[in-house]
Amino acid sequence: MAAGRTRIALAIATLTVIWGTTWAVIRIGLEGxxxxxxxxxxxxxAFLFLLALIRQRKIPLGKQPHEVKLWFLNGLLAFCLTYGAVYWAEQHITSGLAAVLFATFPLFVAILAHFLLPGEPLSFWKLTGTVLGFAGVAVIFSEDLTLVGGEKAYLAAGLALLAPPACAITSVAIKRWGKAIHPLSISGIPMGITAGVMSAAALAFESDRTVVLNTKSISALLYLAVMGTAVTFSLYYWLLRQVSATGLSLIAYMTPVVAVLVGTQFMDETMTPRTWAGSGLVVAGVALASLAARARKPA
Incomplete structure (x- = not known):
């Protein structure tokens, strides 16, 4: 049991650290x-990377109930809609604002889980902790919350707000109906679907735009593909089998804190009183929501 808890803790830490860097790396990639x-x-x-692992491990595909349906749900909502919206939005709004908008994700998960997952009722303290965590993220990025750029900025913010409920729907659906599906299947095959759909979207809407491939853009792409997608989503769907959907969603609050810490260590940024206060709210919110969830479990 202790080993299991250690693996879970390491997986959550890995997700938090990697996803804490991806908002900024997306902006770097969009430059080219x-x-x-x-x-x-x-x-x-990411699909090719995971497909190689699926074949090497001889993981059966499409054998579990709802597996094919969940492939398409995950690919179209959590990947196509979410990342298409976030990438387009980050051309017109700051990565900080995008992070705050996505931080509504745990709120959507908590509400959906209350109705669809019998073991995850939405208690007062769980809701309080979830709202507190969101407030912390908003405080951290409070200086980035202004919309500059006119109508496109407002459209970008609106599109970015589509991502959290889309991800919440898929996470709760997979938690309820996809427990028997291998994590590499539920992450890898939808990535192939996403690659196909978004390639068609790129041909339709970006055929006249220039692609600049240099060391910076290629490095950003490879990091996002392998670490920020293949590794993280495989871990995420493995974790979804081990812990509550609501508890796992709280990672969305911790990643901005990691992003700030990375900035202070490697980009000569400073921790202001605002970021300290916001980080404190995040930690308090996550702790409160987690303790509330544990208190509901039978002894």
Missing amino acids: IPPFTGVAARFAI
Whole structure:
């Protein structure tokens, strides 16, 4: 049991650290690669990476109930819609604002889980902790919350807000109906679907845009594809079998804190009183929501 808890803790830490860096890396990649093209390439590389693992491990595909349906749900909602919206939005809004908008994800998960997952009722303290965590993220990025850029900025913010409920729907659906599906199947095959759909979107909407491939854009693409997609989503869907959907969603609050810490260590940024206060709210919110969830479990 202790070993199991250690593996879970390491997996959560890995997700938090990697996803804490991806918002900024997406912005770097967008300097050379248009959004839909970037999403298509990212998920194509991740798909090939995981497909090699699936074949090497001889993992059966499409054998579990609802598996094919969940492939398409995950690919179209959690990957195509979410990343298409986020990539396009980050051309017109700051990565900080995008992170705050996505931080509504745990709220959507908590509400959906209350109705669809019998073991995850939405208690007062769980809701309080979830709202507190969101407030912390908003405080951290409070200086980035202004919309500059006119109508496109408002459209970008609106599109970015489509991502959290889309991800919440798929996470709760997979938690309820996909427990028997191998994590490499539920992550890898939808990535192939995403690569195909987003390639078509890129051809339709970005055929006249220039792709600049240099060391920076290629490095960003490879990091996002392998570490930020193939590795993280395989871990995420493995974790979804081990812990509650609501508890796992709280990672969305911790990743901005990691992003700030990375900035202070490697980009000469400073921790202001605002970021300290926001980080404290995040930690308090995550702790409160986690303790509330544990208190509901039978002894």
